[in-house]
Amino acid sequence: MTDIDERALVERLQAGDKSACAQCVELHSPGVYRLALRLLNDEAEAEDVVQETFLNAFRAIGSFQWRAGLNTWLYRIAYNAALMRLRRKPLNVTVELPSDDGETLATPRELFDWCCLPERDLESAEARAELEHAIRALPEKLRAVFVLRELEDLSTEQAAEALGISPENVKTRLHRARLWLRERLAGYFSEMAAAGKEA
Amino acid sequence: MHPAHDCQHLLGDLSLYLDGAASAGLCAEIERHLADCENCRVVVDTLRKTVHLVRDLPAPQLTTSARERLYKSLDLAEFLTAKP
Numbered sequence: 248m249t250d251i252d253e254r255a256l257v258e259r260l261q262a263g264d265k266s267a268c269a270q271c272v273e274l275h276s277p278g279v280y281r282l283a284l285r286l287l288n289d290e291a292e293a294e295d296v297v298q299e300t301f302l303n304a305f306r307a308i309g310s311f312q313w314r315a316g317l318n319t320w321l322y323r324i325a326y327n328a329a330l331m332r333l334r335r336k337p338l339n340v341t342v343e344l345p346s347d348d349g350e351t352l353a354t355p356r357e358l359f360d361w362c363c364l365p366e367r368d369l370e371s372a373e374a375r376a377e378l379e380h381a382i383r384a385l386p387e388k389l390r391a392v393f394v395l396r397e398l399e400d401l402s403t404e405q406a407a408e409a410l411g412i413s414p415e416n417v418k419t420r421l422h423r424a425r426l427w428l429r430e431r432l433a434g435y436f437s438e439m440a441a442a443g444k445e446a
Numbered sequence: 447m448h449p450a451h452d453c454q455h456l457l458g459d460l461s462l463y464l465d466g467a468a469s470a471g472l473c474a475e476i477e478r479h480l481a482d483c484e485n486c487r488v489v490v491d492t493l494r495k496t497v498h499l500v501r502d503l504p505a506p507q508l509t510t511s512a513r514e515r516l517y518k519s520l521d522l523a524e525f526l527t528a529k530p
């Protein structure tokens with residue numbers, strides 16, 4: 248969608264045009280859902296957040312300001328809605344509490360070179376599941392940045408706007424998230440390679 | 447053998463390097479270091495691979511029934527038939 252199309256869409260939304268609302272939902276609900284699901288790890292709750300996001304957005308569209316585009320604005324609303332739910336969740340829902348809160352740049356420990364493992368090992372269903380699991384376990388502060396930058400393809404500036412943090416912060420958190428996931432994958436692949444040698 | 451503080455010093459900039467967002471000077475510094483630091487080479491290669499694997503993950507999608515519920519809750523049910 249071009250900038251001009253998007254401005255036209257926002258104007259129709261502001262005029263209360265229902266077909267514009269439908270178009271907006273069609274365009275942006277997939278991304279909003281992906282963000283909510285990655286943050287909450289619960290399909291039903293993610294679904295609720297999507298609903299809340301659009302309800303709130305259509306209500307507040309009159310005050311929409313053109314800073315970083317419609318989708319960034321929607322991600323921001325969704326992020327805040329998901330955050331409120333996360334705060335309400337009792338802590339023991341978290342399966343594992345990583346000792347790393349994401350604030351420190353941990354020195355890489357796993358130095359096993361798994362790059363040259365065969366594709367079938369790197370892209371196995373089990374490896375994917377391990378990666379999904381690792382993303383779910385990412386420290387909360389890192390996860391939102393990671394999802395928006397890496398999975399939703401937002402720019403550093405857009406992610407900063409959506410999350411209400413500085414661009415510098417986005418950069419360092421993205422980097423920490425990647426290092427954190429690398430560490431987890433390295434652990435998994437090195438165990439897998441060791442088991443392979445024994446077999 | 448490289449002093450460990452070089453590794454630590456460059457560690458924070460590796461994402462910029464991988465994303466092609468590092469300055470020419472920083473790139474050169476990192477590449478000089480990588481040329482004779484096996485550990486950092488492994489970190490860079492596996493970090494790059496991690497990013498690739500992440501981007502290859504299938505994206506979760508709203509189910510058809512969830513999409514229907516969404517449209518209904520927003521009072522947009524009349525637009526549901528417009529797209530699959």
Ligand SMILES: [Zn+2]
Pocket residue numbers: 448452453454479483485486487
């Ligand atoms: Zn090094």
